[in-house]
Amino acid sequence: MVTIKSKKEIEYMKEACKVVAKMYQEIEKKIKPGMTTWEIDQIAEKIMKDLGAIPAEKGYNPGIKGIPPYPASTCISINDEVIHGVPSKNKIIKDGDIVSIDTVALKNGYNGDAARTFMIGNVAKDAKRLVEVTKQAFFEGIKYAKPGYRIGDISNAIGEYVKSQGYSVVREFQGHGIGKAMHEDPGIPNYGKAGRGIRLEPGMTLAIEPMVIQGKPNILELDDGWTIITEDGSLSAHYENTILITEKEPEILTIL
Numbered sequence: 181m182v183t184i185k186s187k188k189e190i191e192y193m194k195e196a197c198k199v200v201a202k203m204y205q206e207i208e209k210k211i212k213p214g215m216t217t218w219e220i221d222q223i224a225e226k227i228m229k230d231l232g233a234i235p236a237e238k239g240y241n242p243g244i245k246g247i248p249p250y251p252a253s254t255c256i257s258i259n260d261e262v263i264h265g266v267p268s269k270n271k272i273i274k275d276g277d278i279v280s281i282d283t284v285a286l287k288n289g290y291n292g293d294a295a296r297t298f299m300i301g302n303v304a305k306d307a308k309r310l311v312e313v314t315k316q317a318f319f320e321g322i323k324y325a326k327p328g329y330r331i332g333d334i335s336n337a338i339g340e341y342v343k344s345q346g347y348s349v350v351r352e353f354q355g356h357g358i359g360k361a362m363h364e365d366p367g368i369p370n371y372g373k374a375g376r377g378i379r380l381e382p383g384m385t386l387a388i389e390p391m392v393i394q395g396k397p398n399i400l401e402l403d404d405g406w407t408i409i410t411e412d413g414s415l416s417a418h419y420e421n422t423i424l425i426t427e428k429e430p431e432i433l434t435i436l
């Protein structure tokens with residue numbers, strides 16, 4: 181069911197989203213070569229807690245048989261890791277890496293969800309272009325995030341833009357509605373036909389999240405039950421914001 185948020189609920193959503201935005205501002209300043217992804221997770225968790233939020237990914241149970249509850253407060257995916265990289269004391273960030281962090285903060289019962297891909301030190305030109313295209317794909321998508329358009333218009337804009345840049349979108353994972361639950365209807369694929377899907381209405385809150393691969397779209401899941409990597413070993417980037425559909429332009433809630 182797609183939920184339309186009331187004025188009060190929108191205020192709560194904004195608060196949760198602001199926590200995520202502030203957290204990324206801090207992480208951007210702190211993330212350095214030599215740090216482990218576990219250290220970054222600890223820092224992100226503390227920032228969210230200090231801002232009165234609960235890191236919603238910790239203990240998140242997808243309800244799939246054999247998949248353990250998620251063990252950390254962030255997903256941190258390096259280079260060929262696409263999403264859901266599990267923070268670890270053994271994973272050290274190096275100069276030249278691209279590091280995607282995806283985090284959800286829960287505050288007053290509402291969730292805010294965003295992802296960023298950070299470029300560490302001297303990043304190769306092609307990796308930089310991948311990160312920029314992934315971010316731009318989000319902005320191409322939200323050109324259609326307003327009444328008069330449908331979910332498929334957003335999906336199509338993202339998918340066509342990424343394809344036009346010579347990259348692939350991930351097909352097995354998608355954006356989503358968000359509110360009291362981290363994942364609500366509708367699902368928002370990063371590809372598809374324009375003019376399809378539900379109509380957008382003011383009061384909808386959506387997490388739009390292009391996941392882009394430099395090479396072929398195929399992915400693999402590691403034995404930890406979480407980490408998703410590219411099959412061909414090429415790089416992948418992720419960019420996500422929670423947005424609010426209004427009468428006019430969408431509001432991006434996870435950017436300050």
Ligand code: MF3
Nearest residue numbers: 237240250255282283284293
């Ligand atoms: N934040 C992710 C999303 O964009 C979900 C992460 S799964 C979790 O939907 F287990 F880490 F929570």
Ligand code: CO
Nearest residue numbers: 293387389420
């Ligand atoms: Co999301």
